[in-house]
Amino acid sequence: MALTIPNALYHQLREHGEATYPHECCGVLVGEFGETGEKSVKAVVPCGNTRIDSLANRYHIDPAELVRVQREAMLAGRDIVGFYHSHPDHPARWSTTDLSEAHWIGCSYVITSVENGHAVLTNSFQLLGPEENKRFEDEHVEVVEQ
Amino acid sequence: MPIKVLIPTPLRPYAGKQSTIEVTAQTVGEALNDLVAQHPDLRKHLFSEDGKLRSFVNVYLNDEDIRYLAKDDTPAKETDTITIVPSVAGGQ
Numbered sequence: 001m002a003l004t005i006p007n008a009l010y011h012q013l014r015e016h017g018e019a020t021y022p023h024e025c026c027g028v029l030v031g032e033f034g035e036t037g038e039k040s041v042k043a044v045v046p047c048g049n050t051r052i053d054s055l056a057n058r059y060h061i062d063p064a065e066l067v068r069v070q071r072e073a074m075l076a077g078r079d080i081v082g083f084y085h086s087h088p089d090h091p092a093r094w095s096t097t098d099l100s101e102a103h104w105i106g107c108s109y110v111i112t113s114v115e116n117g118h119a120v121l122t123n124s125f126q127l128l129g130p131e132e133n134k135r136f137e138d139e140h141v142e143v144v145e146q
Numbered sequence: 147m148p149i150k151v152l153i154p155t156p157l158r159p160y161a162g163k164q165s166t167i168e169v170t171a172q173t174v175g176e177a178l179n180d181l182v183a184q185h186p187d188l189r190k191h192l193f194s195e196d197g198k199l200r201s202f203v204n205v206y207l208n209d210e211d212i213r214y215l216a217k218d219d220t221p222a223k224e225t226d227t228i229t230i231v232p233s234v235a236g237g238q
Contacts (some may be wrong), residue, residue, distance in 0.1 A: 074165060
């Protein structure tokens with residue numbers, strides 16, 4: 001399975017991680033699902049991180065923002081296909097916290113490592129279900145020109 | 147005229163692959179009951195065994211979290227939209 005994202009949007013989510021460093025950034029990936037589950041990102045929606053108690057190593061998107069993003073996406077004939085966040089001075093690998101707090105089965109969870117304020121690696125992981133036995137699977141990120 | 151319920155992508159396989167489902171109800175609780183009556187496979191994804199909404203499932207009536215309204219007893223009318231969104235969180 002693959003996540004396809006235009007170059008400009010790929011850089012947008014990485015730059016979000018640099019802008020919020022040393023705190024985690026987070027946001028929503030809006031796009032389209034292909035017939036076999038592949039995803040194509042059409043818009044990146046930056047969100048606020050509500051975990052003000054632990055901004056450097058936790059993130060949480062206000063559900064009210066998710067409601068708004070989902071509603072606007074559906075009006076445009078699109079869907080939420082995934083989410084992104086950053087790991088400041090930490091590898092771009094999912095953590096046990098990432099897995100336990102992930103509930104959007106079938107969606108992509110993109111993680112960017114940000115070292116000393118600079119985005120380094122960006123990896124994507126697809127959440128597979130069911131909820132009781134969920135797991136992340138490495139997902140190829142295909143960056144395209146448009 | 148029925149109430150619209152917006153279904154998030156991870157729950158659509160249990161809702162006939164539909165993104166929007168129409169229900170008939172006077173309250174949000176009745177709306178959710180009608181929803182799972184139409185699509186029984188949704189029940190375990192929305193509710194825990196004790197019948198309460200699962201902790202990571204958020205239900206909004208228009209722009210308001212029903213937990214801060216009257217929960218299941220929140221009145222719903224035909225022009226309202228109910229949105230279901232699982233939570234999004236994590237960290238290193």
